[in-house]
Amino acid sequence: PTQEHFSVDVSALPYQRNGWKKGYESQPNEYDYSIDDIEGEIPAALQGTLFRNGPGLLDINGQRLHHPFDGDGMISAIAFNNGRAHYRNRFVRTEGFIAEQAAGKILYRGVFGTQKPGGWLANAFDFKLKNIANTNVIYWGGKLLALWEAAEPYRLDPNTLNTIGIDYLDGILKEGESFAAHPRIDPSCEYNAGEPVLVNFAIKAGLSSTIIIYEFDQSGKLLRRQSRSIPGFAFIHDFVITPNYCIFFQNAVSFNPIPFAVGLRGAGECVKFEPEKPTRIVVIPRTPPTPLYQGGDKEGVQILETKAGFVFHHANAFEQDGKIYIDSICYDKLPEVEPDSDFRNVDFEALTPGQFWRFTLNLNEQTVERQQLEERCCEFPSLHPNNVGRPYRYMFTGAAHNPTGNAPLQAILKLDVTTGEQQLWSAAPKGYVSEPIFVPRPDSNQEDDGWVLTVVYDSSRHRSDVVILDGRDLNQGPVARLHLKHHIPYGLHGSWTPN
Ligand code: 3ON
Ligand code: FE
Known part of the structure; x- marks a missing residue:
């Protein structure tokens, strides 16, 4: 423990560890009910479904998982219709979920350190991956897909949330091929007659790594695919797009597979941050030399270097004045x-917070400038869907209650990236927020005119609320607060599908 550790006055913190911890209790039940306990009023114009994904189980029959990112994917659907709302949740029936529930014990190693019981000997040389489908959920091309970046998507019935099975995207993916959990939707793609396009990627990491980029039209048809190889190991969770580019941050890390191989650590725990190495920013044109480009060579790919700490999530990117701007959450x-x-015993104060940075790329001069836009600890950035890849003004994100220091996410921050102006709604001391999703008000063209939806864990009741904020004014507090009958463990990502 460090000096700072001992100097923290626990009673002055805006959260209590014991309350926070309970948000990581498993939710083994599956529900299906109309939400009738509502404070405020659900806007009648809010019509559609909020899909959320995240770990639903933090233990298998009492055997604790080592890390929440190893938990089985549980999908929640909150359907809004004419001022009313309905809640449903279902576990993704992955092969691993079914097998472990039947066995009543951990049968798989997790990427983030969950081990089978029996010590390292019981785990050594078991390289089998459990596809837990726990990171994101999207509705695209008529399919609801649960995503986990190290394996194939699982398809679900959007109404019942029943699992249909692994989905190969109409034969585009081969068995064992992964599909990242961070697709980006280009709201109007020049190369698709101005219609929306879903762009996603897959990483094959090794001594050198391969990035595959897929672009799909709204019917789910593949428009373009390109495969590019870059030097070195790559752990890339998220990416950004502009009308012309896909941009990846290749974090400065190394990978030592030995502790994983011999059963001592999960693969993800073998990724080591290398502070002396630069971050590589990989810029790949959206239009490859041919629509299905397998060449894999460097044609058109540019790699710039900077110092960026570690980046999981980006907020947005855009092209302006001959430069590319990228806004990201960076950890030291x-x-x-x-x-x-x-x-559950993590020492928040001993960790560095995620902070909001802007990177400015000048491709002509091959330079990168970086600038911190916000010091407050934040994570899970989002924005108006029409501004994805375009100049934008408002970034919405989960944030800590206090303006400095590292702490759990208890607030939603709205940041005007052009002026630095802010609004904040905080659920502290008993509430813990999740990723905010911005839903535009129909027929409005003001960038912040809409609703911000977030699931808040209320530790005072051990239940979760679906909170609706007015995007124009977060400070005024929720427009509506929908009290669920149970809690949802802290989640990862989700999406909004209009009716
Ligand atoms: O060679 C391998 C390549 C690869 C794809 C290495 C590897 C095994 C590590 C790997 C697998 C990566 C996976 C499965 C990543 C999954 C990530 C995940 C489920 C979630 C990431 C979340 C990130 C953040 C920043 C979450 C923040 C949460 C809070 C602030 C609080 O709730
Ligand atoms: Fe993510």
Whole structure:
């Protein structure tokens, strides 16, 4: 423990660890009910479904998982219709979920350090991946897909949330091929007659790594695919698009597979941050030399270097004045998780917060400038869907209650990236927020005219609320607060599908 650690006055913190921790209890039940406990009023114009994904189980029959990112994907659907709302949740029936529930014990190693019981000997040389489908959920091309970046998507019935099975995207993916959990939707793609396009990627990491980029039209038809190889190991969770480019941050890390191979650590725990190495910013044109480009060579690919700490999530990118701007959440370093530690006892104050930075790329001069836009600890950035890849003004994100220091996400921050002006709604001391999703008000063209939806864990009741904020004014507090009958464990990502 450090000096700072001992100097923290726990009673002055805006959260209590014991309350926060309970948000990581498993939710083994599956529900289906109309939400009738509502404060405020659901806007009648809010018509559609909020889909959320995240770990639903943090233990298998009492055997604790080592890390929440190893938990089985559980989808929630909150359907809004004429001022009313309906809640439903279902676990994704992955092969691993079915097998472990039947066995009543952990049968798979997790990427983030969950091990089968029996010590390292029971885990050594087991390289089988459990596809847990827990990171994101999207509705595209008529399919509801649960995503996890190290394996194939799982398809679900959008009404019942029943699992249909692994989906190969009409034969585009081969067995064992992954599909990242961070697709971006280009709201109007020049190369698709101005219609929306979904862009996503897949990483094959190794001594050199391959990035595959897919672009789909609204019917789910593949428009373009390109495969590019870049030097070095790559752990890339998210990316950004502009009308002309896909941009990836290749974090400064190395990978030592030995502790994983011999059963001591999860693969994700073998990724080591290398503070002396630069971050590589990989810029790939959206239009490859041919629509299905397998060449894999450097044609058109540019790699710039900067110092960027570690980046999981980007907010947005855009092209302006001959430059590319990228707004991202950066950590000073990737925290190393000790194999025998419990994530519920994490020392927040000892970790560096995620902070909001802007990177300015000048491709002509091959230079990168960086600038911190916001110091407050934040994570899970989002924005108006029409501004994805375009100049934008408003960024909405989960944030800490206090303006400095590292802490759990208890607030939603709205940041005007052009002026630095802010609004904040905080659920502290008992509430913990999740990713905000911005839903535009129909027929409005003001960038902040809409609703910000977020699921808030209320530790005072051990239940979750679906909170609706007015995007124009977060300070005024929720427009409506929908009290669920149970809690949803802290989630990862989700999306909005209009009716
Ligand atoms: O060679 C391998 C390549 C690869 C794709 C290495 C590897 C095994 C690590 C790997 C797999 C990566 C996976 C499965 C990543 C999954 C990530 C995940 C489920 C979630 C990431 C979340 C990120 C953040 C920043 C979450 C923040 C949460 C909070 C602030 C609080 O709730
Ligand atoms: Fe993510």
